[in-house]
Amino acid sequence: MSHKMIIKYWPNRQSINLNNALVDLFIETEKKLALKTNNKSQEYLYLDILNNITRTKLLQSTLNEFKELILDMIEVNLDPKVLIKLNKQIVTIFINRVSSNFFLKFQFNCEMSNNNNLKYNYNNLTDYLLIYLIFGSSHIENDIFLFETMYTPYNHVKVLLENFIIQVGNIIIQQLIYNLNNSLNINKFLKKQNICNKLYTSNRSIILFLNNLKWQDLIQSYIYDIKSFYNERQKVWIISSEGIISKYIYLSKGKKVQSLNQIKITFLFWLEFKDLLIPKAEKFFIQIAKYFLYCSINLFSNLILILIRIIVFYLSK
Incomplete structure (x- = not known):
């Protein structure tokens, strides 16, 4: 059996196969969200401040709202290029809708502000996810990922969806924390609504x-x-089976250098310089160390021989 027959691929274009794949994908994600959503990575998430029940409900609510969004966008039948141009606005509106609906029962208004520190961490993965779900893999450019677009693994799209749901949930709680303004208000609100993680029940924590x-x-x-x-x-x-974890996937970023600020560009040049210089420097120092070790061993051996001869000379007397 060939390798391509083993892997399940995402449909290339709009069809009944794409519709079925969408249904399967949402059902699988729903089942995973119902299991474990605790943070098992080595990094902090704003979601960590919520207890398990509330965190799971928020992510499930995000997924349900996203299903409705995808259905609406399929009905509108936008051109892929138009969709990409509108994506940032669509995502912002979507996050505000999820946030408003979720916090409605708490009688709390939590919308994304224009504060620069609270912008949604938007990247092209969001573009690619929507294109996969609405139009199929054939509308994705080649050389973006490690595989040909016609052979996009089903699991790749699943990863993009899970990442999007978690990122949206995280930015909603970030905005909640920003709106509450200080630790005392945060502590008071979380305790009053009974949605706080037990690890963060004190103001100091x-x-x-x-x-x-x-x-x-x-x-x-x-x-x-x-x-x-x-x-x-x-x-x-x-x-994952244990909870939320972070991983890295390949993503071509050759066209994005212009978006970096001066500090980041400087650091990027340093990485380039480091990769060029360090291997040669390592080779040089390793060679020097070998010579030093060789000379040290020879010197030590000669010293031992001299010492033995001196001892033998005195013993012979």
């Missing part, structure tokens, strides 16, 4: 949690994101 998130976001933005850019990788969040 919430302050520490928020500081860790800020520090992590800073490092991520100026170090890890650039390294990922340089290595043409993109971090994604997925739902």
